[in-house]
Amino acid sequence: MDYELVLVANQPRDRPDPTGEVVKRFARNNDRVRPVIEEKHGDMGWDMRSGLAAASGAYLIVIDGDAQNPIDDVLRMHRRMKDSGADVMKGRRTARSDGPIRRATSIVYNLAFRLLFGTRGIWDVNGKPKELTRAAYERLDLKSDDWFIDAEIVLAAKREGLTIGELPVVFRSNEERSSFVGVSAVLEFLRNMVRHRLRGR
Numbered sequence: 001m002d003y004e005l006v007l008v009a010n011q012p013r014d015r016p017d018p019t020g021e022v023v024k025r026f027a028r029n030n031d032r033v034r035p036v037i038e039e040k041h042g043d044m045g046w047d048m049r050s051g052l053a054a055a056s057g058a059y060l061i062v063i064d065g066d067a068q069n070p071i072d073d074v075l076r077m078h079r080r081m082k083d084s085g086a087d088v089m090k091g092r093r094t095a096r097s098d099g100p101i102r103r104a105t106s107i108v109y110n111l112a113f114r115l116l117f118g119t120r121g122i123w124d125v126n127g128k129p130k131e132l133t134r135a136a137y138e139r140l141d142l143k144s145d146d147w148f149i150d151a152e153i154v155l156a157a158k159r160e161g162l163t164i165g166e167l168p169v170v171f172r173s174n175e176e177r178s179s180f181v182g183v184s185a186v187l188e189f190l191r192n193m194v195r196h197r198l199r200g201r
Contacts, residue, residue, distance in 0.1 A: 003032060003057070004032050004055065004057060005033045006034045006051045006055050007023045007026070007027070007033060007065075008036045009036070010036065010037065010038050010039070010040045010047050011037060011038070011039055011040060012040045013039055013040070020035075020037040023037060034054055034055075036050055036051050036054045041145075042145030042146065043145055044146060044147050044149065045142075045145045045146045045147065046145040052137060059082075059131060059132070060132050060133075060137055061078060061131045062128065062129060063129040067172065067174075068098070068171055068173070068174055069091065069128050069129060069169060069171065070169075073129050073169050076167060077089055077129050077131050077167050078131060080165065080167050081131050081165060084165050085163070086164065087133055087135070087163045087164070088130070088132050088136050088154075088157040088162055089131045089164070089165040089166065090125075090127050090131075090154065090164065090165075091124070091127035091128050091129050091130070091166070091168075091169040092124045092166040092168055093124050093127050093169055093170070093171040094169070094170070095171065097170075097171065097172050097173040098171060098172075098173055098174070099173070106124070106126070109125075110125060112190075112193065113151065116193055116197045117155060117196075117197070119154065119155075122158075122166070124166075125154050126147075126151065127166075127169065127171075128150070129167075129169075130153055136160075136162050139156075139160050139162070140152075140153065140157060140160065141156070142156065144192070147188060147189065148188070148192035148196075151189075151192070
């Protein structure tokens with residue numbers, strides 16, 4: 001299987017981060033690796049969009065770099081997507097090791113999302129990996145700079161009438177850091193949900 005590996009290590013101007021140098025060294029020894037290292041102008045959504053924009057493949061797969069999703073899920077998802085003919089595919093976390101508070105927050109968020117946007121049949125909006133065909137990616141015209149990028153992919157695919165598939169995945173605990181999903185992240189999600197709902201009307 002032909003592939004490229006796009007590694008996004010965008011750098012905050014005011015916070016030194018050695019990740020970019022690690023990525024550069026790794027890329028020197030592997031022609032399939034394409035590093036994306038820019039000054040950050042946004043949050044997670046901006047990073048994801050910069051990686052997608054740099055990718056050249058007919059299928060684009062996004063996975064976070066914190067090892068909470070097993071890397072084997074990338075190949076499992078790609079095989080499932082090609083077999084099913086789906087335009088977009090996402091992970092659905094059926095087993096989670098990230099603690100009861102995070103799981104409860106996710107349930108409430110997904111229920112609110114279904115209520116506001118009518119996404120019956122789709123669960124775990126933020127689940128990864130996420131895979132898009134090149135044609136689907138170009139139709140979605142993603143704009144989010146923050147954590148709402150995962151939800152925007154689902155909403156934009158639904159708006160465009162694209163086929164969305166799901167792959168059951170496990171979600172490991174993160175032994176290196178605590179979850180980013182705190183009060184500020186929840187408020188950010190709620191603001192984005194209300195804004196997109198009003199825009200849809």
